[in-house]
Amino acid sequence: MQIWGLYLGIALFFLTLILFNPDPDNPLIGQMAAVVVLMAAWWVTEAIPLAITALLPMILFPLFGINSPKTTAGAYMNSIIFLYIGGFLVALAMERWNLHRRIALNIIYKIGKNPAKLIFGFMVAAAFLSMWISNTATAVMMLPIGMAIIGKLEEEFDAENARKMGLTLLLGIAYGCSIGGVATLVGTPTNLAFAKIYTEMFPEAEPISFGQWFIFGLPLSIIVLIISWYMLVKWVARIPKSLNVNVSVVKTELDALGKMSFEEKVVVTAGSLTALLWIFRKDLSVGSFHLPGWSGISSLFEIVDDSTVAVFMAVLLFILPVKDKSSQAKAILETNAIRDLPWTAILLFGGGFAVAGGFASSGLTEYLASQFNAFGTMPLWLTVLIACAGVTLVTEFVSNIATVQMFLPVLAAWAIAQDMHPLLVMIPATMVSSMAFMMPVATPPNAVIFGSGRVSVMDMVRFGWAIKIVSLLIVVVLMLAMFSVIDITEVFN
Numbered sequence: 001m002q003i004w005g006l007y008l009g010i011a012l013f014f015l016t017l018i019l020f021n022p023d024p025d026n027p028l029i030g031q032m033a034a035v036v037v038l039m040a041a042w043w044v045t046e047a048i049p050l051a052i053t054a055l056l057p058m059i060l061f062p063l064f065g066i067n068s069p070k071t072t073a074g075a076y077m078n079s080i081i082f083l084y085i086g087g088f089l090v091a092l093a094m095e096r097w098n099l100h101r102r103i104a105l106n107i108i109y110k111i112g113k114n115p116a117k118l119i120f121g122f123m124v125a126a127a128f129l130s131m132w133i134s135n136t137a138t139a140v141m142m143l144p145i146g147m148a149i150i151g152k153l154e155e156e157f158d159a160e161n162a163r164k165m166g167l168t169l170l171l172g173i174a175y176g177c178s179i180g181g182v183a184t185l186v187g188t189p190t191n192l193a194f195a196k197i198y199t200e201m202f203p204e205a206e207p208i209s210f211g212q213w214f215i216f217g218l219p220l221s222i223i224v225l226i227i228s229w230y231m232l233v234k235w236v237a238r239i240p241k242s243l244n245v246n247v248s249v250v251k252t253e254l255d256a257l258g259k260m261s262f263e264e265k266v267v268v269t270a271g272s273l274t275a276l277l278w279i280f281r282k283d284l285s286v287g288s289f290h291l292p293g294w295s296g297i298s299s300l301f302e303i304v305d306d307s308t309v310a311v312f313m314a315v316l317l318f319i320l321p322v323k324d325k326s327s328q329a330k331a332i333l334e335t336n337a338i339r340d341l342p343w344t345a346i347l348l349f350g351g352g353f354a355v356a357g358g359f360a361s362s363g364l365t366e367y368l369a370s371q372f373n374a375f376g377t378m379p380l381w382l383t384v385l386i387a388c389a390g391v392t393l394v395t396e397f398v399s400n401i402a403t404v405q406m407f408l409p410v411l412a413a414w415a416i417a418q419d420m421h422p423l424l425v426m427i428p429a430t431m432v433s434s435m436a437f438m439m440p441v442a443t444p445p446n447a448v449i450f451g452s453g454r455v456s457v458m459d460m461v462r463f464g465w466a467i468k469i470v471s472l473l474i475v476v477v478l479m480l481a482m483f484s485v486i487d488i489t490e491v492f493n
Helices: 002-019 028-045 056-064 069-074 079-096 099-111 115-130 135-156 159-183 189-201 210-237 248-257 262-279 306-319 343-362 364-375 380-394 400-417 423-432 444-450 457-485
Strands: 284-286 289-291
Touching: 002 028, 028 056, 028 343, 028 364, 028 400, 056 069, 056 343, 069 343, 079 099, 079 135, 079 189, 079 262, 079 306, 079 343, 099 115, 099 135, 099 248, 099 262, 115 135, 115 159, 115 210, 135 159, 135 248, 135 444, 159 210, 159 444, 159 457, 189 210, 189 343, 189 400, 189 423, 210 262, 210 423, 210 457, 262 306, 343 364, 343 400, 364 400, 380 400, 380 423, 380 457, 400 423, 423 457, 444 457
Parallel strands: none
Antiparallel strands: 284 289
16 A cells, blocks of 8 residues: 555656646646645555655745745744644643543542443543543553453453443543544644644634634533443443442552642643633633633733743743652653654644645635635535535544645635635534544554454444444534534634
8 A cells, every 4th residue: 555655646746747737827736736646645545654745845845936945844843833842741741740640540430430420431531631632642541441440340240241341431432532632722633733724824814722722622522522422332332220330440540649749739730720821811702702811911922822831831841840759850841751742743733734835825725716616605514514524534544634634725725615714614624533433543542442452443333433423413513503603703813
């Protein structure tokens, strides 16, 4: 697949370059299309590492005159990238001092008193942690806890009920990780990719803030999580209500953690303060409700953005000392945290941002918009449904970051052709890109759970397709309902 993808991408690149020149007065349109085709082919087939494909604009854009090296390089290191880096460092502090484990165990222990509640506890814990830290790290941390519970279930229940409970529990962890990431701008890379692509394509628009995304993301994440849990326990598990679950394993692990350490208190304070500063930085307006943001308090804060908050908190964690004498660390975070940053994802971000900038500067966006006019005007609901269905299908087989970076510029052009605000299509399309429930390769949490050896591909497909379709419909319906009562240009002013 990789070898064929390598040659296919090169062939399509040259064919597009030679045969596609829709506007002789502006050859950049055809050249940009050739670059997009090449990168899409290599991203889909993973012919070479995704991050290396993301570097192609640095070579091809200057050669074709699409954008200068200075402009293109700027896409790889910008405020959204620093928001991701700062947020990720705060998340690494949570992992380093085991705060994420304490949070998860407490949620599970307090909620999980019967089979259905236990599964809900795991899903809530996975979703909450994925709002702030990597969904991969969340899944890796949750899996051993889940496996310990499954071991207890096999001791107490008959084989069939234990198997159903175990399967439901593991699927719940994977789905919770994916669904929780939708709630916040930093919850999953696709949300950040959307925010920057929108800014690159519409530079006159205000950047998307954490709080603005939160207004849409949190309610949707909660609703999808509850319905997915209900479908799992009613369809997959079907455990009699009379059965009780022994959560002594969770209690034992909680007791082993002991009292919250000074370092954990520092991290939870820093994390909470970061979230609050993000949410309330800009004015929040929903209908008649208006809450002024703290950035308007003084002229000193006017140009501060979410990345400033993230980097400030991250730097602070490198300064604050530890009190644990048994630890060799001198500060909450140390140099090794820089090495642990996901540089592959950062480069992948940059490549997508560069492509979005190329769409705008080459004129490809305007060309696509004019071509979409030929399809006529569709109702908003149909446009959103088609866009979301396309994204949610592709994301099962292609990296969700790559999917968003390929689809969003095209969907933005389609929205313009429909005389719609591009956010009406871009927001729900970004959200459904995280709803990948069917294939192990679709998202890292799926791969982690599949690696347990207790979930087969057929299990994922058999139960994932229905939850995927329901999630797609929830996103479309809820977004349309919110758009009907909220002026999107008011929220994203």
